[in-house]
Amino acid sequence: MEKTNMKHLSSTRCILLLLFYFVGYTYLLPRILTVLTLMVDPQATTFNIPISVVSYVMIMVFVIWVAKPIWLDSILQFKANWKKYLPMIFALVFLTVMANYILNILVSIITQTGNSENQKVIAENAIVAPAFTIFSSVIFAPIVEETIFRGGVFTCLRSRVSFSWAMLISSFLFGFIHIMDSLIEGNFTDVTYLFLYTGIGLVLAYGYEKSNSIIVSTGVHMCNNILAILSLFLTL
Secondary structure, eight states: OOOOOOOOOOHHHHHHHHHIIIIIIIIIHHHHHHHHHHHHOTTOSSOOHHHHHHHHHHHHHHHHHHTHHHHHHHHHHHHHHHHHHHHHHHHHHHHHHHHHHHHHHHHHHHHOOSSOHHHHHHHHHHHHOHHHHHIIIIIIHHHHHHIIIIIIIIHHHHTTSOHHHHHHHHHHHHHHHTTHHHHHTTOGGGGGHHHHHHHHHHHHHHHHHHHOOHHHHHHHHHHHHHHHHHHHHHHO
16 A cells, blocks of 8 residues: 555544434434424425525534544645645546536436436425525535545545545445435436446545645535536526
8 A cells, every 4th residue: 555644534533424424414314304394384395494504504514523634734735735726626627527427428328317316306406495505515515525525534544545445435435425315215227327426536536635635625526516506507
């Protein structure tokens, strides 16, 4: 294994982030939001937006707090190297868009579908709550997902295994969370989209490795999602 001086989270912090994501955010949060929403409006058919925003902000604060060593080190790295990192972000955004475009075409040919269930849910939410969709896609998702899967999983693995293995495993987990709901519901067609999301994860992990800063991978993630949201709203 090649040596690395990358700042990494402890196994305890990494496990805490994963448990919080898969148990707290994925499983418990929807149920809590349902109860709170119905307390406010018993006739509601969608989650209460203000309650959802507050919940999402609390989640962001918590995951950043758990990954505080990574964020503090990344801020210092970015301040010292921002002239190098900004062009890197734009280059990786271009690479991500190209990879996304090519993989999306291949997956669409295989599945004969236009979008994954994850993308369809985002499109539906954009109609019902456009401002919240922008917030959750452009701010919440990049910060939380990068903190957990790059700042947590990738760095923890990187301190123990090679870059290739750390990149592959963390990217696979990142891809898996985007099709997890589909698999739970029995929609196994979305398995092919695992390649699409994993491919994006590979680019993000590469960006983290080269910059040693979660701000770079988060910036790339945000820019990619901004472009996706813009494209979505133009088609609505």
